[in-house]
Amino acid sequence: MNWSSLDWSALDRLRSQFLGGVTPSVPYWQSSADLATYDFTYGERIGWKWDAVLAELRLRRWLPSETGNLRVLDWGCGSGVAGRRVVKWLGVERVASLSVWDHSPIARRFAADKAQEAFPGLSIQEPPKSEAFCDLLVISHVLNELSAEAEVSLLASIAQAHAVLWVEPGTHSVARALQRHRNNLRSQFSIIAPCTHQADCGLLSAGNERHWCHHFAAPPAGVHADGNWVRFAQRAGIDLRSLPYSFLVLDRQAPFTALDPDHGPTARIIGRPDAFKPYVRLLGCESDGAHELTVMKRECPVLYKQLERARGPLLYRWQRNGDRIVAGQPCQP
Ligand SMILES: C[S@@+](CC[C@H](N)C(=O)[O-])C[C@H]1O[C@@H](n2cnc3c(N)ncnc32)[C@H](O)[C@@H]1O
DSSP states (O other): OOGGGOOHHHHHHHHHHHHHOOOOSSOOOOSHHHHHHHHHTHHHHHHHHHHHHHHHHHHTTOOOSOTTSEEEEEETOTTOHHHHHHHHHHOGGGEEEEEEEOSOHHHHHHHHHHHHHHOTTOOEEOOSSTTOOOSEEEEESOGGGOOHHHHHHHHHHHHHOSEEEEEEEOOHHHHHHHHHHHHHHTTTSEEEESOSSSSOOGGGSTTOTTOOOOEEEOOOTTGGGOHHHHHHHHHHTOOTTOEEEEEEEEESSSOOOOSSGGGOOOEEEEEEEEEOSSEEEEEEEETTEEEEEEEETTTOHHHHHHHHTOOSOOEEEEEEETTEEEEEEEOOO
């Protein structure tokens, strides 16, 4: 697949599907060409979100526990971009098998073939049913397509998994749905990310309804100046500079470990900090809840500067005085 062989009419059809907001009752993939076109464009863009999530897991020094013998399942695989990103991140030698599940048999076949092509030595197993057991369950951009029945089936897969890597769009409704799943799954799993704590989700408390737990990934350098990507973005109605996502990483076996236990509690900035001349305003999430906080330029000039151009996982250690941050620094790898 390359830009000149891209099926633009298939992209337009997929765009209407994705923007339609209607739960599809039947699979919308019509051919493997649809999936190839998706994989090269929408799928690649989702891959950039996965790159951000997996980079954060490196920062957090987290890997699934049974790293010698992992059975990985990509649920709702589509073209299989998420499963392939995860296998690459783990290293193929750590993966006993990859299974791909989708209610579309065309997608299952495409994702399996593409993974085999990318990792010739990898064992690809067809899952016997949608709720197959696995060590590591990979879920990507499925929540807003699932019927109530399909969501129950996904939750049954989660109930059998040792660890879960789940990435979704960064929209208000999907991110808040993921927050609710996080709260419900808290008794069975340690929350590895995005949270820096195991307490109730602060954004679900009364008064925080307008907020949602989302983050921004950085697209690869040069994408905005690439004529093909620009044309795709215009056609798909996408802003190439903005890659909002929500995510959840769960581990049944690993106990929760604070990011940097020797240096006190850590916090996460939700969304992007807003920079004004005299201060930065941000929404910070910690074990005692989510708070709207300010960083005064004159009080914390270094932190102010960092926050003005903040990128990557916005994980910080800071001290607060009321709703002001009076000292702080980013968590380092
Ligand atoms: C937006 S695509 C995302 C594909 C892929 N996970 C990714 O991140 O690129 C959503 C996928 O979920 C699949 N899907 C929708 N409903 C499903 C269900 N009930 N069971 C399994 N897969 C489903 C669709 O066929 C489609 O491949």
